[in-house]
Amino acid sequence: MAKAIKIEESNIKCDHCGYKSPRIIPRQAKRYINKPCPVCGHNLLTRREYLGAIGFLFIVDIVNLLFKADENTYCKKVVVTSDKSGLSIKDVD
Numbered sequence: 001m002a003k004a005i006k007i008e009e010s011n012i013k014c015d016h017c018g019y020k021s022p023r024i025i026p027r028q029a030k031r032y033i034n035k036p037c038p039v040c041g042h043n044l045l046t047r048r049e050y051l052g053a054i055g056f057l058f059i060v061d062i063v064n065l066l067f068k069a070d071e072n073t074y075c076k077k078v079v080v081t082s083d084k085s086g087l088s089i090k091d092v093d
């Protein structure tokens with residue numbers, strides 16, 4: 001059985017200029033805290049944004065422990081963002 005929630009891509013995006021890092025392993029994002037954007041120098045990731053993302057990953061782990069997906073499971077693709085305003089989920093279908 002597949003996971004109920006699958007993370008397909010994870011990266012860091014600059015809130016200021018829109019720069020997007022190459023794919024990263026979500027739990028390794030800590031290395032980007034307070035690092036400057038390579039394009040504009042703006043802070044790429046605050047500690048608060050990082051903690052929001054880690055909290056989301058924790059919830060994903062719990063959901064995946066409780067629920068599994070199969071070929072009949074309805075799939076929905078969303079983009080989850082953790083920024084200065086908090087955590088947001090956008091529908092991309």
Ligand SMILES: [Zn+2]
Nearest residue numbers: 014017037040
């Ligand atoms: Zn930037």
